[in-house]
Amino acid sequence: MFAAMFGSVEQGIIYAIMALGVYLSFRVLDFPDLTVDGSFVTGAAIAATMVVLGYNPILATVTALIVGFLAGCLTGLLHTKGKINALLSGILMMIALYSINLRIMGFSRENTISLPNIPLMNDETIFTKFTSYWSTLGIDDTLNGLLSSIGVKFLPQTWGILFLMILITLVFKFLTDWLLQTEIGLAIRATGDNKRMIKSFSANTDYLIIFGLGLSNALVAFSGALFAQYSKSSDVGMGIGMIIIGLASVIIGEAIFGTKTLMRTTMAVVAGAIIYRIILGLALRVDILDTGDMKLITAVIVILALVIPQFFEKRREKKRKAKRYAERMAAMNVSQGKGEDSVAQTGTD
Template identity: 75%
Template sequence: MFTALFGSVEQGIIYAIMALGVYLTFRVLDFPDLTVDGSFVTGAATAAMMIVLGYHPILATITAIVAGFIAGCMTGLLHTKGKINPLLSGILMMIALYSINLRIMGLTAENAIVRPNIPLLNSDTVFTQFQSFWGNLGIDTALTDFLKNTLGLKTAPSTWGTIIIVLIITLAIKFIADWFLKTEVGLAIRATGDNKRMIRSFSANTDTLIVLGLGLSNALVAFSGALIAQYSKFADVNMGIGMIVIGLASVIIGEAIFGTKTIFRTTLAVVAGAIIYRIIYAVALRIEWLDTGDMKLITAVIVILALVIPQVLEKQREKKRKAKRRIERQHELAQGGNRLA
């Protein structure tokens, strides 16, 4: 059980990068971007294709980020220059990316063909490199023995390089996002999401800001896709289906639990929400009458609960506040009557 939860935390930290990208569009820009389902696969396909062709995993990952940025910018251009509805812009780009992703994965063959997946079982990835590094230092063995001896676990994860590197990367992106959203450009993007007319009155180019915001968002999504492909040891054209729902679930769960008072707190909530989502999902799949085919149902139920429960709790708190104010008002009226008497 512990090993399964450990794997869920690893995946949750990687998916948190994608959730941060979703947060930028849905919360900051107020743009319903469905490009995510396609750009996630674009990142995975690009990274996998370059790794198979012999490029360094880090260079492959950086290229995947650039590909995701371009995809996001194209969605922004469809909306700003093509005057297409935001939702439809994302849908059109998502559909286009499906074919593009097939072509990207086909580049690994001698003659470029349409290819639905790329295996990475015997390929070197960023995770195998860091696992080897931590293993040579003896950290993996030390941490595993510590857990077994301290907590009395019969089995414990034997590789810690993965969770350490993804945690460092995700936290670095979280802090960079915090800093960026407080810069002049970041504040302009936030203002564009809040009120386009107001920011235009200050002579700001909202079209450029929207394109930039969507590009950065999908760059993060593609980055997450590239890491997931290297973590799972394969890239598949259908691995991005439902990513937007997972991203929204992570954002909603995090905000419901940790709140949104500051940028720092909100981005931290998004990261925590992604981890909590993966843990809930892993626990749900351990129920006997559920299997992997119920993944989408589990996701839908988690999102529904995350949306409904905070509203119910808020209504209860509001009733308590009204009751308290009513009692205070009655007490004040009683005191006023006593003084008059």
């Protein structure tokens, strides 16, 4: 159980960066961007190809982020300059990226035009580099000693990956908070809320949409690059359903933690990604389910995350209406009582 939870938390933190990207496009820009399914694989393909070719894994990961930004900008250009429907723009870019990703992974092998997957079993990744440094600190022995003292049987070989991912995800979370509170960030948020209004202030909404989608897909591609190095492989089909995972993370986080402030909302998105992976990991431990049911489980989780909050909100609204009705009736009774008292007083006089 602890082993499944530990792996789910690690994957959830990696997916949290992707969920932040989905939050930027769907919630902030109000743009249904399906490029995510392609740009996630693009990030993984870029990172895996460069690692196999001997490049520094940190450089490979940063390059994946830049290429993801360009992919998002192209989606924005299709919509703003090509006047193509927002949903269709994302679909077209997602389809184009499928072939592009095959080509990118083909560069890792000589005389290969396209390649559907790249294994990274014996290659140095950003995680292996950090883990080798982490092991010299001796923190793993201390943490595992504490766990064994309370009866935990599964002890991870290293806590370094978890620590590194928490650090990276928090950096991107706070950078997102900072950006959305800058002048351009406020303009992007205003574009998502009311495009006509922000246009009336002479703002270039086309530029804001392109830039916002670029940032969104940069985060998605960065997450894909990290996931490829974490899972030791890059596959052309690994991005299928990523948009649903991102939406599930956003919806679950917002439903549980709320959206009162910007910083709270972004933290809710991060937490939602972790909770989603934990729920998925626990669901797969049920005997009647297997790994082939992951997409079905994801769909069910999203449906429940959408329906359950509405159910509770309706109940709260009924209670609020009943309370307001009771308060009005009480006020009417009091006013009627005062009126009768005044009439009685007048008759006595």
